[in-house]
Amino acid sequence: xxxxxxxxxxxxxxxxxxxxxxxxxxxxxxxxxxxxxxxxxxxxxxxxxxxxxxxxxxxxxxxxxxxxxxxxxxxxxxxxxxxxxxxxxxxxxxxxxxxxxxxxxxxxxxxxxxxxxxxxxxxxxxxxxxxxxxxxxxxxxxxxxxxxxxxxxxxxxxxxxxxxxxxxxxxxxxxxxxxxxxxxxxxxxxxxxxxxxxxxxxxxxxxxxxxxxxxxxxxxxxxxxxxxxxxxxxxxxxxxxxxxxxxxxxxxxxxxxxxxxxxxxxxxxxxxxxxxxxxxxxxxxxxxxxxxxxxxxxxxxxxxxxxxxxxxxxxxxxxxxxxxxxxxxxxxxxxxxxxxxxxxxxxxxxxxxxxxxxxxxxxxxxxxxxxxxxxxxxxxxxxxxxxxxxxxxxxxxxxxxxxxxxxxxxxxxxxxxxxxxxxxxxxxxxxxxxxxxxxxxxxxxxxxxxxxxxxxxxxxxxxxxxxxxxxxxxxxxxxxxxxxxxxxxxxxxxxxxxxxxxxxxxxxxxxxxxxxxxxxxxxxxxxxxxxxxxxxxxxxxxxxxxxxxxxxxxxxxxxxxxxxxxxxxxxxxxxxxxxxxx
Numbered sequence: 001x002x003x004x005x006x007x008x009x010x011x012x013x014x015x016x017x018x019x020x021x022x023x024x025x026x027x028x029x030x031x032x033x034x035x036x037x038x039x040x041x042x043x044x045x046x047x048x049x050x051x052x053x054x055x056x057x058x059x060x061x062x063x064x065x066x067x068x069x070x071x072x073x074x075x076x077x078x079x080x081x082x083x084x085x086x087x088x089x090x091x092x093x094x095x096x097x098x099x100x101x102x103x104x105x106x107x108x109x110x111x112x113x114x115x116x117x118x119x120x121x122x123x124x125x126x127x128x129x130x131x132x133x134x135x136x137x138x139x140x141x142x143x144x145x146x147x148x149x150x151x152x153x154x155x156x157x158x159x160x161x162x163x164x165x166x167x168x169x170x171x172x173x174x175x176x177x178x179x180x181x182x183x184x185x186x187x188x189x190x191x192x193x194x195x196x197x198x199x200x201x202x203x204x205x206x207x208x209x210x211x212x213x214x215x216x217x218x219x220x221x222x223x224x225x226x227x228x229x230x231x232x233x234x235x236x237x238x239x240x241x242x243x244x245x246x247x248x249x250x251x252x253x254x255x256x257x258x259x260x261x262x263x264x265x266x267x268x269x270x271x272x273x274x275x276x277x278x279x280x281x282x283x284x285x286x287x288x289x290x291x292x293x294x295x296x297x298x299x300x301x302x303x304x305x306x307x308x309x310x311x312x313x314x315x316x317x318x319x320x321x322x323x324x325x326x327x328x329x330x331x332x333x334x335x336x337x338x339x340x341x342x343x344x345x346x347x348x349x350x351x352x353x354x355x356x357x358x359x360x361x362x363x364x365x366x367x368x369x370x371x372x373x374x375x376x377x378x379x380x381x382x383x384x385x386x387x388x389x390x391x392x393x394x395x396x397x398x399x400x401x402x403x404x405x406x407x408x409x410x411x412x413x414x415x416x417x418x419x420x421x422x423x424x425x426x427x428x429x430x431x432x433x434x435x436x437x438x439x440x441x442x443x444x445x446x447x448x449x450x451x452x453x454x455x456x457x458x459x460x461x462x463x464x465x466x467x468x469x470x471x472x473x474x475x476x477x478x479x480x481x482x483x484x485x486x487x488x489x490x491x492x493x494x495x496x497x498x499x500x501x502x503x504x505x506x507x508x509x510x511x512x513x514x515x516x517x518x519x520x521x522x523x524x525x526x527x528x529x530x531x532x533x534x535x536x537x538x539x540x541x542x543x544x545x546x547x548x549x550x551x552x553x554x555x556x557x558x559x560x561x562x563x564x565x566x567x568x569x570x571x572x573x574x575x576x577x578x579x580x581x582x
Contacts, residue, residue: 038141084121304322325384454553
C-alpha cells in the first residue's frame with residue numbers, strides 16, 4: 001500500500017506529532033487511584049517465544065535473542081502498529097515468570113526512553129489508547145521490583161499519553177480506532193491520580209460513538225465479525241471499569257453492549273471461533289467467551305445478525321453471508337463473499353473461506369477479497385463485487401468494493417427435515433444477466449447438508465445481456481466454478497472413480513461430498529490465510545466446474561457424515577499457538 005501525501009493526511013500526521021511533543025511536559029500523576037483488573041487474555045506460548053527471542057508480529061518472524069524490541073527494523077506499517085500498541089504485554093503477562101517480567105520491563109522502559117517525549121510512530125489516538133489500556137492492565141506486573149525513578153517515569157508517560165489523547169481522540173477514524181482511543185482515555189481518567197476530569201467527557205463521547213456506530217441489529221457498517229468483537233470487548237472493559245469506580249454507564253453505552261452480544265453469539269461457530277468474513281479472523285482464543293460472560297447479556301437474536309444467517313443443529317453450525325457487502329469507505333476490507341458459507345462440526349472447521357491475506361502482503365490481501373477465495377459460486381474471471389477505485393483511508397491508498405450486489409433477498413424457514421436457507425443476489429446481472437440463488441437445508445441432527453445453486457435470468461433485459469455473453473463465447477457457454485474450501489486439518493480424497501470426496505476430521509468424523517449436476521468434480525490446491533502464520537497454509541478445495549448454457553442452470557450437491565460416524569464424538573485435542581510456517 002502506498003502512502004498518499006495529500007495535504008489532509010500530512011496535516012493529520014503533523015498535528016499528531018505537534019500535540020505529542022506539546023503535551024510531553026504535562027504534570028505527572030504520582031500514582032494510581034485504582035487499577036482495573038487485567039482483562040486482556042494473552043497467549044502463553046507466544047509469550048515464551050518472545051522470551052526466547054522469536055519476535056513475530058504481522059506475519060513477520062525475526063529471530064533476535066537478547067535484543068530490545070525497538071532495535072528491530074520494522075518491515076512494514078502493520079508490524080509497527082502491533083508493536084506500538086503493546087498487545088505483546090498480554091502474552092508476556094500470561095507467562096508471568098521472572099524472565100517474562102524482565103523482557104516486558106526492558107521493552108517498556110526503553111520505549112519511554114526512545115519515544116516518551118512524543119517521538120516515533122506510535123503517537124496516533126488509536127495506538128495510544130491501546131497502549132494505555134495495556135499499561136494499566138499490567139501495571140502490577142511491570143512495576144514489581146522497580147525503583148522510584150522508574151515508577152515515576154512510568155506514571156509520567158501515562159499522564160503524557162492521556163493528555164495527548166484528550167486533545168487528539170477526535171482525529172481518530174470512526175469505528176474501532178475511535179473506540180480504542182476513548183476507552184484508553186476513560187481508563188487513564190479512572191486510574192491516574194488527578195485525572196478524574198477526563199472521565200465524564202470521554203464517557204459521554206463514547207456513548208455518542210455507540211449511538212452513531214452500532215446499528216439497531218448490533219452490527220458495524222464494515223460487517224467484520226472480528227472487528228465487532230474488538231469493539232464489544234472495549235465497551236465491556238469500559239463499562240466494568242466505570243462500575244468498579246462507582247460511576248454510571250451512559251444508557252447508549254449499555255444499550256450498545258446489549259445489542260452487540262446476541263449478534264456475536266450468532267456469528268460464533270460450534271467451536272467458539274468467529275465466522276471469517278470481510279477481513280475478520282476467528283478472534284483471539286477466549287476473548288469472545290470472556291467478553292460475553294463479563295457483559296452478562298443472555299439475549300438471542302432472531303433472523304440475520306449483521307447480515308449473516310446462522311443455521312445450527314446437532315454438532316454442526318453454518319454461517320452464511322446473506323446481505324450486500326459493505327460499500328464506500330466501509331469496504332476497504334470488504335470481501336466479495338455474498339452467499340458464501342462456512343461449516344463447522346463440533347470443534348472442527350470443515351468448510352471455510354480463505355480469509356484475509358492482509359498480513360501476507362497486498363497481493364494476498366487482494367486475492368483473499370475475491371469470490372473464488374470463498375465457498376461460493378463464482379463466474380470465471382469475475383467476483384460478485386469488484387475491486388474499484390482507490391481512496392485514502394488513514395493516509396493509505398486502498399481499493400474499495402464497487403459494483404457489488406444491491407439486492408440480496410433471503411428467507412430462513414423451518415421444514416419437516418430441519419432448517420432451510422434461501423438466498424439470491426444480483427451481483428452478476430450487470431456483467432452477465434445472471435442472478436445467483438443458493439438453497440441450504442440442514443437436517444435436524446446436523447449430519448446432512450443439502451445444497452442447490454442456480455444461475456438464472458429473471459427479466460428480458462437480463463436475457464439480452466446473457467445472450468450477448470453467449471455470442472462472445474461463440475455459444476460455448478458461460479464458465480463458472482462452485483468452490484468449497486477445506487480447513488487445513490481436513491484430510492480429503494476423491495473416491496469412487498471421482499464421483500465423491502471423503503473428508504476426515506481430526507475428531508474422527510468422516511464427511512462425504514456428492515454432487516448432481518452438469519459439472520466436473522475436482523479436488524484442487526487452496527490456501528488458508530491465517531493471522532499469526534509466516535505464510536499461507538496449504539489446504540485443498542472441492543471445485544465443481546461447469547458452463548451456463550441457457551437461462552437457467554442448476555447444480556445440486558450434498559455434505560453428509562458417513563453412516564459409521566458416531567452421533568457423539570469425544571474430541572479433546574488441544575490446539576496450541578505456534579509459529580508453524582506451513
